[in-house]
Amino acid sequence: MQTLRGERGILLTCHIGKHEVPEVIVLSIPGEEAMGCVDCWRERGRWCDLHDMGHQGFVGGHSTCIGCIEEEVDRNERFGKQFLQEAREFLPADDVEELNNWLTGSSLVTGQAPSLCFIRLLATRAMLLKLSVRKEMQRLRETKTVLEIITPVF
Numbered sequence: 001m002q003t004l005r006g007e008r009g010i011l012l013t014c015h016i017g018k019h020e021v022p023e024v025i026v027l028s029i030p031g032e033e034a035m036g037c038v039d040c041w042r043e044r045g046r047w048c049d050l051h052d053m054g055h056q057g058f059v060g061g062h063s064t065c066i067g068c069i070e071e072e073v074d075r076n077e078r079f080g081k082q083f084l085q086e087a088r089e090f091l092p093a094d095d096v097e098e099l100n101n102w103l104t105g106s107s108l109v110t111g112q113a114p115s116l117c118f119i120r121l122l123a124t125r126a127m128l129l130k131l132s133v134r135k136e137m138q139r140l141r142e143t144k145t146v147l148e149i150i151t152p153v154f
């Protein structure tokens with residue numbers, strides 16, 4: 001998310017509402033206009049009032065608030081090791097390999113434990129589907145595939 005302000009009172013164009021505004025927010029969401037004012041993003045469901053920030057885009061044009069993801073991560077951090085161990089037991093071998101590769105990469109980038117990265121993976125998917133980490137873990141137990149939740153961030 002990036003905020004652009006017009007200098008010396010010059011107005012900018014909100015590409016969503018096609019009107020002039022003092023400030024536009026740049027969001028990267030597939031299939032959406034990149035620059036819009038807060039009101040227009042809010043109207044499109046791409047703005048989180050709780051964290052006062054624009055959404056992060058994901059594949060398929062889905063989006064959610066990073067602040068909301070991190071809160072859900074904090075709430076579920078303590079289940080990380082248990083959930084990851086369990087997933088490695090019930091997932092097919094190919095999925096476990098994919099998951100381990102993904103967690104290794106994520107762990108390198110964030111500097112956090114793989115179990116915490118796993119909780120963030122579940123939390124991200126959960127927020128996109130408006131579920132919780134516990135519900136997403138339950139869904140994983142039922143579908144027994146992790147491939148659809150390893151989605152790249154735009």
Ligand SMILES: [Zn+2]
Pocket residue numbers: 014015016017018019036037038039040041
């Ligand atoms: Zn607007």
Ligand SMILES: [Zn+2]
Pocket residue numbers: 048049050051052065066067068069
């Ligand atoms: Zn939020």
